[in-house]
Amino acid sequence: MQRGLLDPKILARIGSLELRARLAVEGYFSGMHRSPFPGVSIEFADHRAYTQGDDIRHVDWKVYGRTDKYYIKRYEQETNLNCMVLVDDSESMTYRSADVAMTKRQYAASMAAAVAYLALRQRDAVGLVVFDETITRFIRPSNHPAHWRHIVQGLAAHGAGRKTGVRPVLDDLAERLPRRTLLILISDLFGDVEETLMGLKRLRYQRHEAVVFNVWDPAELNFPFKGPTRFEGLESTGRLLTQPEAMRSQYLAEVARFVESLRRGCRDMQIEWTQFDTSTPLDAAISTYLVTRSARLRQRSSRVLGGR
């Protein structure tokens, strides 16, 4: 695989989101001389009762011989990480400027699929939340290899494209997630920064980990427009006829102010916040995920070892 496949321009030519994610991840790893993430040894952790649908290959027949009950072996890897990918499906995510290949939504989907693929490959459980003002699709985390396809299908389906409402979605999610979960929020986060941070703060309070992939279109960051332009707001936010050159500096100042607020808020809550623009190769997203996962597992390992 070529690392060039991480480039959104190339990935955008690949119609299948599934294939796109696979290629991105493979592409990521093919470029490494030695993986800094060699994988976790498959180590027995405990048993749990067999439930329908479990793979019979994981039935501990020895225990069955002793107790005549079906128990499923649980390994350390299986419970490495419970990951939930949150993808913003609001109308603002459909924006794509002329010089880039993907909308923010497509980029977010690719990013989510790649992370999910990587997680499943690492035996992490992955779930998916697609949202706009509310959660429009919810797929529970699972580490079953076939689960990835469910996630891809969930990402491929588009919602009604309403306004962004991060705070209510995070509040809702906080109710639904009983276990500690690594939340990967992929969104432009256009909305009230304070509200967004409040939602994240509640999740952190419930001891969830969170990673924010703040997705931007390059035009939103550079504001390269010239000549009289009428900006017609997505999400029915009105329209404005103006001379972009004249207000570019003011606009960029507003963006910088917004980004700084988000960055500082996330840092204060020990949330990994990363800014992406849709022309950025996906390896940054994958790296971020792996770094976060590794940190998380190190914390758990020390906690488990410490408990023995």
Next chain:
Amino acid sequence: MPTSTFLHPAFAAVAVASALLPVVIHLLHRSRFRREPWAAMGFLFAANRRSARRIQLEQWLLLLTRIAVISGLGLAVARPFFPAAVLGALGRSRSHHVLLIDNSASMQIVDADGQPGAAGAAANDASRFGRAVELCESLIAAAPPGDGISMVSLAAPASAVIDHPAYDRRGVRDQLTRLSPTWQATDIAGGLGVALDIVRRGRADFPPGSQFVYVIGDQPASGWLGQSGDAAGSASAACQIAETASVVIVDPGHPNAANVAVTGLRTTSTLAGAELPIRFEADVSNFGNETVRDATLRLSLDDRIVHRVAIQPIAPGDTTTASANVIVSQAGPHTVSATVVSDAVDAFPRDNVRLLAIDVDDAVPILLVDAHPAPDALNGSAGYLAAALSPGTDRGEHRTFSPRRLSHRELPAEPLDDYAVVALCGVPSLETELWSRLEGFVAAGGGLLVFAGDGVNAADDNERGYRNGAGLLPCAWGETVGEARRTGESSAPAAADAIGFAADAFTHPVLADFTGRTDSSLFQARIERFNRVQLVREGAEVPLHYTDGSPALVLATHGRGSVAVMTTSADMSWTNLPARGDYVSLMVNLCVYLTRGRGASRTCQVGDEVRYPIPATASAFAPHVTGPDRGAHDARVLVNDGVYTAEFGPAEDAGVYTLTLGPQQTTFAVNLDPMESDTRPVNAEALREALECDASIVSADDLRKTILQRHRSSELGDRMLFAVLILLVAESWLAAKWGASR
């Protein structure tokens, strides 16, 4: 008054209108925006809230700068100038320039040092006229905007080309371009008179000292000082102008041109008869600086050379007269030309030829109108006159005159154009219409001889013929003095109280035969009855009077013809003169004198309106006139009080014009004014002395410099262009700073 302070007000209007252009472009630009779906509207609205006021201000500033650039550029092209009020505050005022341009015949001379003119119709024209036009172009261009310009043509008769202060330079130039050189004479006095009217009207708009009259031409001495060297007409007109405006006479600066010309051509024979020698005299003048030698005068009759006469050397400024006899074999109208041929350099060859139209008769037809005709030759009021004009008829001798007697009752039906002279011999009163016909007849060159007599109705003649000096008769009949002679006493001795004839001088051609003959039977004759005359019209002559001092013979011209009034009878009823031998001489001389106008109506000068009497029968034909260039000219037939005339002109060129009326053709000889041949420029010092008023005589170059200096001090165009340049730099800087596409 100018309605604006722009030399080209139309451009100024366009400039004002174009000031809207940036606004329109701005609005169009705003309406032609591109649409951009946009997600981050929150940031955009926030940025807009912070920068909207600033952007608006920048846009207004940029828009105003662009409006100022475009309108400023347009206004600069319109060439603004200080308005009168501002100039007044600055201690200056607008000026009025009246250009008098000589476009007479002599201006077509190309001087030896001639350089082509610069512009307009005179482009590449090295003639004096081309130079004058070039100078006028320079003056118009150099005249400060806001100055009014008027223009006068000096070709006779001088006329105003632009009779008011014109401010539109293009219009003035158009008029200048349309002005063309002519073959007419210079009318400097007339032109100055026209200019005087213009500057007098201009006093309302231009303060004293701000009106200038420029005389631009070859400044001939003959035009300024006249033939006699006095500066009467032109100088007095110039001095009248000098009371209101500054008179600037532009010194042409060219040397005197070599020119020899035929300045006169006439016949000295009393009568032009067929098969009789007719003597012609031609005046040949040398206006150049070198003696003309070996010149020849060539006489032609109807384009056929009939005589060559060697001319004695002519010194500069001299005139010599050459003469020759020509026999014309065929009676009728003819054209004689005299041409001087010389190897000497001649700058103006057009005046080397002169034409003369003559009428050659077998015998001069004279109509004698009798008050009481009788079959006996000597009876009737016209009997003696008829006998006097046709002596020796019964002996078969050649007749000079061909008199025809007619009753006054037959006169209204008689065509007058068939005669050279009409004699009214004591006829009773004539109808008004007949007087009108007689006026037309005389005006066209005919002669009228009026005798007193018993039948004359003085009151009617005075009312219809004299008309308080406006009519045909040169005097009004007064009281009748003395007793009438008794019938049959033709040879009886006169009464002791009878008076005789007397003359103060014998210079008049009518009395030329009596010079030194105090014993002439003319002065032996006795007059027993005559009419006193009153109110002799100005210009009339009285060559013969009675011994009591009363006028006996009154002569006057009318149009091209002449009128003679004898205050006694043509027969023996009032005087015994008809029985005297010198009666014949006196009557022949009178009739010759009265016929001198014959042919005169067919010899005229360039610029004349040609009027020629025609028979009523010819009026049925449409007149056609061809000129010397064989081109057709407009002609018309007019009838006034029963008198028909064919008219055309004014004649624009010298040469032979031919009038065709049906089968009849008549030729007309048109000559240059001999004044135009005298192209010697006026001496500046002599002119200064003659003018007796403050007039400048300056060179063309000095004039240009003076006006250019005034021009620079009043025009704003250059300053405005500089301001536009600064604005353009400002606009570029602002556009670069705030966005070039705004």
